[in-house]
Amino acid sequence: MEMTDPTEKKESKKGNGTTIFIGVLIAIILIQSVKIYLDYKEKVEVKEQLANTEEDLGETMQKLKDIQTELDQKIAEIEKLGGDVRELEKAKAEVESELKRSNRRSAKALKELKDRVEGYEVLLKQKDEELEKLKNVNTQLFSENKNLKTKQNKLSDSITRLSKNKDELAGKVAIASQLKAENISIKGVNSKGKERDSPFKNRQLQKLKVEFNLAENKVAPIEGKKIIIRIIDENNQVIFDVAKGSGAFIYNGKEEFYTAAQEILFDNTKQKLSFFYEKGSDYAAGKYTIEIYATDYKIGSGVFEIK
Numbered sequence: 001m002e003m004t005d006p007t008e009k010k011e012s013k014k015g016n017g018t019t020i021f022i023g024v025l026i027a028i029i030l031i032q033s034v035k036i037y038l039d040y041k042e043k044v045e046v047k048e049q050l051a052n053t054e055e056d057l058g059e060t061m062q063k064l065k066d067i068q069t070e071l072d073q074k075i076a077e078i079e080k081l082g083g084d085v086r087e088l089e090k091a092k093a094e095v096e097s098e099l100k101r102s103n104r105r106s107a108k109a110l111k112e113l114k115d116r117v118e119g120y121e122v123l124l125k126q127k128d129e130e131l132e133k134l135k136n137v138n139t140q141l142f143s144e145n146k147n148l149k150t151k152q153n154k155l156s157d158s159i160t161r162l163s164k165n166k167d168e169l170a171g172k173v174a175i176a177s178q179l180k181a182e183n184i185s186i187k188g189v190n191s192k193g194k195e196r197d198s199p200f201k202n203r204q205l206q207k208l209k210v211e212f213n214l215a216e217n218k219v220a221p222i223e224g225k226k227i228i229i230r231i232i233d234e235n236n237q238v239i240f241d242v243a244k245g246s247g248a249f250i251y252n253g254k255e256e257f258y259t260a261a262q263e264i265l266f267d268n269t270k271q272k273l274s275f276f277y278e279k280g281s282d283y284a285a286g287k288y289t290i291e292i293y294a295t296d297y298k299i300g301s302g303v304f305e306i307k
Contacts, residue, residue: 060114061099067120068095074127081134088127091120177220179266181212181292181300188304189276198304202282205306210275210290212300216268225266228258228293229275234286239279251296258293 071092075085098113187209188200196204210229228249231239238257240246245260260277283306292300 056114057110060110060117063117064095064099064120067117067124068092068099070124071095071120074124074131077131078127078134081131081138083130083134087123091123095120177217178297179217179220179225179294179299180215182215184210184212184290184292184300184302186210186290186302186304199307200283200304201307205283206278208277208279208304210277210292210302211272212292213270213272214266214299216270218268220266220268222265222267225264226261226295227264227273228261228295229277230257230291230293231259231277232289232291233284234288239277241280244278244280249293249296251293251298 071088075088075092078085078088094116098116186198187195188198188205189195189207189209190204191206195209208231226249233239239259240257241259246258247261248255248257250256260275262273262275264271264273285306287303287305290302290304291298292302
């Protein structure tokens with residue numbers, strides 16, 4: 001039987017141990033290498049995912065800014081056309097709130113934001129259709145309003161013409177309805193009641209008698225009238241005495257004095273009126289004019305002379 005050298009056994013064991021150690025070391029290196037690779041790969045993927053998320057978020061935020069601008073335009077246009085902008089104003093407030101937030105978003109939050117952006121875009125499309133309808137309605141209303149204004153202008157012109165014609169007719173009627181004094185008679189009455197025709201002497205003229213008829217006028221209404229006489233001398237001075245019933249009236253926009261007046265009811269019967277005026281002193285020699293008025297317009301005149 002051959003004996004084994006103890007030294008060889010020892011070397012053999014040593015060789016086996018080295019082999020195992022190397023194998024374990026290689027395994028550890030491989031495991032570490034795999035781990036390093038996997039960690040690197042994960043970091044790259046995370047970095048890429050973050051980069052994609054940031055890019056996606058940037059695009060989404062830009063869309064929000066564009067939507068904000070479009071919302072402002074839509075609100076202004078719809079308000080101008082008289083439409084309801086409450087829904088758009090609510091969306092605008094939400095968009096402004098999102099734009100003020102931090103740009104960091106989780107993937108879930110980003111998805112929710114993108115969904116809302118899509119909702120805003122749908123809303124804007126709906127409002128485009130609503131805006132188009134409002135424009136059509138306003139165009140129709142403008143056209144109708146224009147036609148209505150044209151009709152109103154024509155009606156206004158017609159009313160103006162009618163009013164003018166009415167005023168002209170009223171003026172003509174007013175002129176036609178004016179009274180007229182006819183058969184004017186001027187007499188001097190002495191102290192015995194005897195009447196004389198002009199010219200007069202003062203001793204024959206205790207009273208001046210003016211008599212006339214109011215001519216028939218079918219246009220003139222039956223109404224109260226103030227009949228006025230003015231006795232005017234050669235110097236264009238009115239004989240005037242308040243104590244004997246003289247006064248003033250408005251003629252052609254000016255205040256004028258009158259000698260005597262009567263209040264009557266004009267009844268369109270050719271009624272006769274008589275005025276008796278006692279001066280109380282002598283008349284100066286010369287020619288005198290008597291003017292007769294009905295309230296504020298002249299209806300007749302006559303003359304007499306004092307020697």
